[in-house]
Amino acid sequence: MKRIFIAVTTLIFCAAALASLSAAACAAANNGLYLYEGKIYHIFFHSLIIDTQKAFTSKNRGGYNDWMTTKDEFKAILPLLHREGFVLVNLTDIAKKQADGKVVKKSIYLPRGKKPLVISVDDVNYYEYMKGDGFAERLALDDEGRVTAVVAGSGGTERFDSEGDVVPILDSFVENNPDFSLNGAKGVLAVTGYQGVFGYRTNTLAGAERAEAAVCAAAVAKRLKDTGWTLASHSYTHMQKFRDGSISLADLKKDTQKWKAEVAPIVGSTPVYITPFGCSFQPSGERLKHLTENGFYIFCPVYKEMNTIFGDTYVVNYRLNMDGYTMLRCPERMEKYFFNPSQIIDQARIKYFPQAK
Numbered sequence: 001m002k003r004i005f006i007a008v009t010t011l012i013f014c015a016a017a018l019a020s021l022s023a024a025a026c027a028a029a030n031n032g033l034y035l036y037e038g039k040i041y042h043i044f045f046h047s048l049i050i051d052t053q054k055a056f057t058s059k060n061r062g063g064y065n066d067w068m069t070t071k072d073e074f075k076a077i078l079p080l081l082h083r084e085g086f087v088l089v090n091l092t093d094i095a096k097k098q099a100d101g102k103v104v105k106k107s108i109y110l111p112r113g114k115k116p117l118v119i120s121v122d123d124v125n126y127y128e129y130m131k132g133d134g135f136a137e138r139l140a141l142d143d144e145g146r147v148t149a150v151v152a153g154s155g156g157t158e159r160f161d162s163e164g165d166v167v168p169i170l171d172s173f174v175e176n177n178p179d180f181s182l183n184g185a186k187g188v189l190a191v192t193g194y195q196g197v198f199g200y201r202t203n204t205l206a207g208a209e210r211a212e213a214a215v216c217a218a219a220v221a222k223r224l225k226d227t228g229w230t231l232a233s234h235s236y237t238h239m240q241k242f243r244d245g246s247i248s249l250a251d252l253k254k255d256t257q258k259w260k261a262e263v264a265p266i267v268g269s270t271p272v273y274i275t276p277f278g279c280s281f282q283p284s285g286e287r288l289k290h291l292t293e294n295g296f297y298i299f300c301p302v303y304k305e306m307n308t309i310f311g312d313t314y315v316v317n318y319r320l321n322m323d324g325y326t327m328l329r330c331p332e333r334m335e336k337y338f339f340n341p342s343q344i345i346d347q348a349r350i351k352y353f354p355q356a357k
Helices: 002-030 061-067 071-083 166-176 207-226 249-267 286-293 324-329 331-337 347-352
Strands: 033-036 041-045 086-088 095-097 103-105 108-111 115-121 138-141 147-152 158-161 188-191 230-233 308-310 315-317
Touching: 061 324, 061 347, 071 166, 103 308, 108 115, 115 166, 138 207, 147 166, 147 207, 207 230, 207 249, 230 249, 249 286, 324 331, 324 347
Parallel strands: 041 115, 086 115, 115 188, 188 230
Antiparallel strands: 033 108, 095 103, 138 147, 147 158, 308 315
């Protein structure tokens, strides 16, 4: 009799667990959503070139050609992604950290035929070296409280530009094509700290000026998060030692401490760490352990296949760069998963870099 009681109790428990599990699936099905178990696609950009003549004739022209995307290219990319069935998802929806510190995969439900896409942007800081080279100056709230780009005009003037960078362009595209976003997801913005945040030089200002800049940057951060954007750490220093993986644990600790002390109070805490230069840390190494102990558990290096790897305390979601380097030198990387980049290459690249034909 005791055995029968235990067996019945076990069956009831299992049935309840299955009912709980199926409830989410049933709710998703009722909304026309289906469990997706394939690749999580992740592409990334830097700040957009909005004046190609300035960018492609500057002293930094080679780097801009390699690592940047133009405004017209980005505007052409979005409709193609939409047409190919991609839908934006929040990066933080792919995994969750449990109370015991373990990171587990979360189920993703999408409309049938759709593929999940994450778009991220590195170095959303508007560095000093970019000034006068055809980029926006900073992000700000416009008269209606929307995040827009501030662009320098003639004679020291400034103006809002609703096509001045990724944020306002993508916001507008999602507004006009709501099926391109799942639950209002937009993208991920990765910031350093050594030259401030979002174009506000909180690193060098002091006193009331620093406080005012921090308030402006924090207002931008809040609005971004309220409208579907995720903010990420891109380290504080972006030092060259990240490039070849030689950054020591001691240096990484100092870097992390600076980011948490100076940037996190402005943008808020985040579980996302977008590695400088796309570098990877060994899963069993002390450096990754240090970052996970400081609240980061979603890591985004760079690799053309965009693999996603789950560990006990982390998830690694690799990204593909959609920039001049990939479009001109490795177009097969984009064509394999997305489209032939020849459709969207800005003719200004060909004009200023004819050897790239």
